[in-house]
Amino acid sequence: MPSSPTGAVPENRAHGAFLPRVRSIYIHSPYCVRRCPYCDFAITLFRDRVPPERFLRSLELEVQRRAQGQSPRTIFVGGGTPTALKPADLDRFFQILEHNLDLGRLVEFSVEANPENLRPDRVAVLVRHGVTRVSIGAQSFDSTTLRVLGRRHDAQQIERSFALLRAAGIRHVNIDCIYAVPGQTIASLDSDIARALSLGPDHLSTYCLTYERDTEITHARGAGLVKPLSASREARFYRHIRARLAKAGYEHYEISNFALPGARCLHNVSCWRHQPYLGLGPSAASFVSGERRQNHPRLADWCARIEAGEDPTIEREALSPERALREAVMLGLRRSAGVRSSSLRRAFGRGFEALDAAALARLSELGLIDLSPDRIRLTARGQELADGVAEALL
Numbered sequence: 001m002p003s004s005p006t007g008a009v010p011e012n013r014a015h016g017a018f019l020p021r022v023r024s025i026y027i028h029s030p031y032c033v034r035r036c037p038y039c040d041f042a043i044t045l046f047r048d049r050v051p052p053e054r055f056l057r058s059l060e061l062e063v064q065r066r067a068q069g070q071s072p073r074t075i076f077v078g079g080g081t082p083t084a085l086k087p088a089d090l091d092r093f094f095q096i097l098e099h100n101l102d103l104g105r106l107v108e109f110s111v112e113a114n115p116e117n118l119r120p121d122r123v124a125v126l127v128r129h130g131v132t133r134v135s136i137g138a139q140s141f142d143s144t145t146l147r148v149l150g151r152r153h154d155a156q157q158i159e160r161s162f163a164l165l166r167a168a169g170i171r172h173v174n175i176d177c178i179y180a181v182p183g184q185t186i187a188s189l190d191s192d193i194a195r196a197l198s199l200g201p202d203h204l205s206t207y208c209l210t211y212e213r214d215t216e217i218t219h220a221r222g223a224g225l226v227k228p229l230s231a232s233r234e235a236r237f238y239r240h241i242r243a244r245l246a247k248a249g250y251e252h253y254e255i256s257n258f259a260l261p262g263a264r265c266l267h268n269v270s271c272w273r274h275q276p277y278l279g280l281g282p283s284a285a286s287f288v289s290g291e292r293r294q295n296h297p298r299l300a301d302w303c304a305r306i307e308a309g310e311d312p313t314i315e316r317e318a319l320s321p322e323r324a325l326r327e328a329v330m331l332g333l334r335r336s337a338g339v340r341s342s343s344l345r346r347a348f349g350r351g352f353e354a355l356d357a358a359a360l361a362r363l364s365e366l367g368l369i370d371l372s373p374d375r376i377r378l379t380a381r382g383q384e385l386a387d388g389v390a391e392a393l394l
């Protein structure tokens with residue numbers, strides 16, 4: 001579809017909006033076999049009786065209305081578990097994108113996957129459609145830790161799925177791990193890191209277990225059935241991870257992400273740089289033209305809105321220049337490179353003078369940030385307290 005004279009891609013006129021071209025597109029595939037006890041994402045279980053056929057029909061309509069003609073540089077398919085779809089449905093999913101997007105400029109195509117459903121037939125679909133990065137939700141290689149996290153796979157399945165992806169020629173393979181799990185020790189954490197490194201991934205993501213509201217593990221904590229690790233032990237685990245991965249040659253380029261040179265996730269880097277992205281699918285978020293949008297999180301309701309020709313957006317917020325600048329600082333602080341005043345000034349007309357000078361000085365005195373005239377970045381200690389630093393600064 002040709003673009004408008006301003007470079008915008010026409011959206012369904014019933015929605016009364018035009019979308020500019022974006023470099024990044026996120027697509028939410030909601031299906032999971034079961035909900036993990038720590039998960040608060042918008043997922044749909046196969047037994048919920050919203051068949052994948054209906055999801056795929058609705059996705060095609062949304063892509064046609066909101067993204068047709070877009071030529072993204074990065075696509076990230078998350079979930080849910082995208083690879084939980086049957087191979088034929090997964091193939092249809094990718095066909096929808098290929099038929100409606102211009103993928104000629106695509107440099108990174110990422111898909112999340114779980115070890116138990118990364119089988120040869122699904123891997124073949126990923127390869128056939130040009131997927132360049134697969135992120136394996138390993139979480140741990142330790143059987144006890146996996147049991148606490150409610151995972152359905154074991155260490156051998158992680159290793160088999162990794163080998164399948166490498167043999168198939170997937171360029172980048174990421175391993176996701178969770179740490180600070182009840183009962184986990186430095187020894188078991190170190191074993192997790194060693195087993196992950198033995199596979200040779202070019203990217204690792206490590207996330208501290210969080211107790212989200214109304215999740216199974218949070219209820220278990222409230223009932224005294226699980227005992228969270230202390231904040232000091234969480235920090236010790238984080239320091240151990242950083243040291244082990246630095247020694248192995250991985251760049252710590254974002255608070256939770258480590259990559260070998262040249263293997264950073266470009267899609268996520270774009271989001272941390274506060275650049276626009278379009279979200280498609282139930283619960284998907286977008287940041288376009290200074291406005292945040294959130295699609296309806298429930299699959300059935302999202303489908304119903306799409307089928308009725310309605311906008312699936314359930315929340316919309318136009319960011320003020322000050323709010324946008326603060327978000328850019330918050331996201332930028334997650335990156336090891338930090339935030340530059342000159343970059344803020346180019347984007348928003350104001351640099352560090354928009355921030356609280358007293359708070360900057362205090363955080364610097366405490367050794368939580370490295371502060372120079374044109375850059376703020378978290379110190380190693382600041383990374384351990386990143387949320388508190390951002391709150392104090394913003």
